[in-house]
Amino acid sequence: MEISEALLAQQQVVRLQALLEASRQLHSTIELEEVLHIALQIVVRELELDGAFFSTFAQTYGKVAADLQAALSAGAADAPDDLLQQPVLRFPLCDKAGATFTELIVVLPPDRVLDLDETDFLESLAVQATVAIENARFHQRALQWQRVESDLAAARQVQLSLIPQEMPDIPSYLLGARSVTCYEVGGDYLDIVSMPSGETVIVVADVAGKGLASALIGMSFRSAIRAMVHAGLSLVEIATQMNLLHYNEGEEARHRYVTGVLFRLDPVAHTLEAVNAGHTSAFLVADDATLTKIKASGTPFGLLPFSSYAPQVVKLEPGMRLLVYTDGMTEVFHGEDEFGEARLLQWFLDCKETSPDRVLGSLWDTLGTFSDGQEQSDDMTALVLFRNASPRPIPMDEPRTYFEIQIPSRLGSEKVAMTTAADLARSMGFDEDRIEDLKTAVAEACINAMEHGNKLDETLPVGIILSTGADSLEVRVVDTGTGPPVHTAAPDIDKKMHEEETPRGMGMFLIESLVDEVEWVSSQRTGSYARMVIRLNPDEE
Amino acid sequence: MSEKVTQVKTEAVQSNSGASITVLRYAGDITSASKAAVLGTFQGLPEDTKRVLLDFSGVDYLNSSGIALVIQLMIAASKRGQSVQTFGLKPHFIKVFTMVGITKYTKLHPDEQSARAAFSA
Numbered sequence A: 001m002e003i004s005e006a007l008l009a010q011q012q013v014v015r016l017q018a019l020l021e022a023s024r025q026l027h028s029t030i031e032l033e034e035v036l037h038i039a040l041q042i043v044v045r046e047l048e049l050d051g052a053f054f055s056t057f058a059q060t061y062g063k064v065a066a067d068l069q070a071a072l073s074a075g076a077a078d079a080p081d082d083l084l085q086q087p088v089l090r091f092p093l094c095d096k097a098g099a100t101f102t103e104l105i106v107v108l109p110p111d112r113v114l115d116l117d118e119t120d121f122l123e124s125l126a127v128q129a130t131v132a133i134e135n136a137r138f139h140q141r142a143l144q145w146q147r148v149e150s151d152l153a154a155a156r157q158v159q160l161s162l163i164p165q166e167m168p169d170i171p172s173y174l175l176g177a178r179s180v181t182c183y184e185v186g187g188d189y190l191d192i193v194s195m196p197s198g199e200t201v202i203v204v205a206d207v208a209g210k211g212l213a214s215a216l217i218g219m220s221f222r223s224a225i226r227a228m229v230h231a232g233l234s235l236v237e238i239a240t241q242m243n244l245l246h247y248n249e250g251e252e253a254r255h256r257y258v259t260g261v262l263f264r265l266d267p268v269a270h271t272l273e274a275v276n277a278g279h280t281s282a283f284l285v286a287d288d289a290t291l292t293k294i295k296a297s298g299t300p301f302g303l304l305p306f307s308s309y310a311p312q313v314v315k316l317e318p319g320m321r322l323l324v325y326t327d328g329m330t331e332v333f334h335g336e337d338e339f340g341e342a343r344l345l346q347w348f349l350d351c352k353e354t355s356p357d358r359v360l361g362s363l364w365d366t367l368g369t370f371s372d373g374q375e376q377s378d379d380m381t382a383l384v385l386f387r388n389a390s391p392r393p394i395p396m397d398e399p400r401t402y403f404e405i406q407i408p409s410r411l412g413s414e415k416v417a418m419t420t421a422a423d424l425a426r427s428m429g430f431d432e433d434r435i436e437d438l439k440t441a442v443a444e445a446c447i448n449a450m451e452h453g454n455k456l457d458e459t460l461p462v463g464i465i466l467s468t469g470a471d472s473l474e475v476r477v478v479d480t481g482t483g484p485p486v487h488t489a490a491p492d493i494d495k496k497m498h499e500e501e502t503p504r505g506m507g508m509f510l511i512e513s514l515v516d517e518v519e520w521v522s523s524q525r526t527g528s529y530a531r532m533v534i535r536l537n538p539d540e541e
Numbered sequence B: 001m002s003e004k005v006t007q008v009k010t011e012a013v014q015s016n017s018g019a020s021i022t023v024l025r026y027a028g029d030i031t032s033a034s035k036a037a038v039l040g041t042f043q044g045l046p047e048d049t050k051r052v053l054l055d056f057s058g059v060d061y062l063n064s065s066g067i068a069l070v071i072q073l074m075i076a077a078s079k080r081g082q083s084v085q086t087f088g089l090k091p092h093f094i095k096v097f098t099m100v101g102i103t104k105y106t107k108l109h110p111d112e113q114s115a116r117a118a119f120s121a
Helices: A002-026 A032-047 A064-073 A118-161 A213-231 A235-247 A252-254 A340-350 A355-371 A416-428 A432-453 A493-497 A506-512 B030-041 B063-077 B092-098 B112-120
Strands: A051-053 A060-062 A088-094 A098-108 A174-181 A186-192 A198-209 A256-267 A272-276 A281-286 A290-295 A312-315 A321-325 A380-387 A401-408 A461-468 A472-479 A517-521 A528-535 B008-014 B020-030 B053-061 B083-087
Touching: A002 A032, A002 A118, A032 A051, A032 A118, A060 A401, A060 B112, A064 A088, A064 A098, A088 A118, A118 A213, A174 A355, A186 A213, A198 A213, A198 A321, A198 A340, A198 A380, A213 A235, A213 A256, A213 B063, A235 A252, A235 A256, A272 A281, A272 B083, A281 A340, A290 A312, A312 A528, A321 A340, A340 A355, A355 A380, A380 A517, A401 A416, A416 A432, A416 A461, A416 A472, A432 A461, A432 A472, A432 A506, A432 A528, A432 B063, A432 B092, A493 B053, A493 B063, B020 B030, B020 B063, B020 B112, B030 B063, B030 B092, B053 B092, B053 B112, B063 B083, B063 B092, B083 B112
Parallel strands: B020 B053, B053 B083
Antiparallel strands: A051 A060, A051 A098, A088 A098, A174 A380, A186 A198, A198 A256, A256 A272, A272 A312, A281 A290, A281 A321, A321 A380, A401 A461, A461 A472, A472 A528, A517 A528, B008 B020
């Protein structure tokens, strides 16, 4: 009896050791195929069984008849009696919620009966296998998710690369645009196409919904619209064709209809043609704060099989500003309170920023403050167009001829303005001394405009408007700032030498000393300018 | 039409009385971008330099930022007890230097010979 008990205890120890070893092996890998193989191998070898398999996996170990496996697989009812020539035992494997996700099925040799220890061993092994299989499946899902994430990141890069990277250089105009997606990729579409004619086509559109599906529709939309723009179709023709094309793409595309507004800017005639297809109204604000809304004239693209669109043509005067946006810009919330179109319009009317990029920066800041840092809930896109301010010439009795050039706010480029002014003055008969005076005055005014007015932002131009009369040359140097730099008194060389005054700050003094007349004009709407005049016969004035 | 880089050449000459003079010969544009050429070169001169002659005969364009650098050079020279003479400025820049008042601290000579002679005076 004692010997028998000792043997039993020894057997239990061996089984326990086997279970520990089985556990170690099961958890030594996170590859699902390996986990299944190890589990089945341990079961068959440790208990000297014929075979084993899991009801929801194809893998088997040992002798498992294919028809038996098929019959006992997940979803199958109990196997017919004729298949059960050999005894089988089933051990359910349950997930954390208690639901059976597979069964360990062991095939016993004929006439073999498992004792209690062996059954305990299999139950314990099933528990260990449950954890190992769940870990392996989690690992598999993580790998799959990694691939999806990598795909999304690549898609995001593609979409970002298709947003205009640089704003086109349009004489007398400044453009700025910003698009931020809610998820990795988005359904807002922004495009700027420079035409060989010198015109620029601008598109801001919004595919219904957001995320990958909307982005795919947006890409297809982009290709079609670009082809039509380059084919030279009118905006109304493009809108009509886009509507039909999108509708005929099928049911899925119709659910993801597109609102959009198309513009064609003619920078010579200073006209802006617009066609709005069910999109939010764009705001066009004149120098005197007069508002023109570019409203929808037809339904969104792809919503209905037919739609008619009407073009809206506006004349762009100096100082006019356009804001085009998607609904993500107005559907920003503070609790239940929506930012809305009215607030956006008021903000734009009040906005004193002097370049499109600054307007966009301020807009995003304003929305961020309004939402109190709440997470973005939709794709957000906005585009701003400025027609550069040009101070209107002061009416004069005598006829004058005007010349206008623009230079970037890059130190050194003032020499272009100097040379132009000098050539003009020379052609009018000014002597070389006066021309040298004019050159220094123009250079200093340009440097002031670049440094103080435009803060050396190279994207902001300095305008130089030269007008010639019978006996005078007037030069206006225009920047985008809101006022002239602080006026400094005549330099005090003693103070400078004793470091009681900055060694700089002599530009305005030199201008005032070198020309016959100078005026500093500040305008928040139209930019600021210095007006300088030199006369052929100054003593006569 | 970009800015011309400021060039500077340092040269040692002697006055009529045999005193040693360091000449800084500038060429190109003198603007806010000329700090290294104007101030850097001056600061690199040996501490015992007594006489500095500024030669602007190769300078085509000089703006208010460039004049500010010349003033800073003269402040540094004054602190070191160095004497500064100037020549070679084009007539328009002589007018501008005079307007600003620099002539109170350095004489603007018409040529190198008179500038060198001014040291021995």
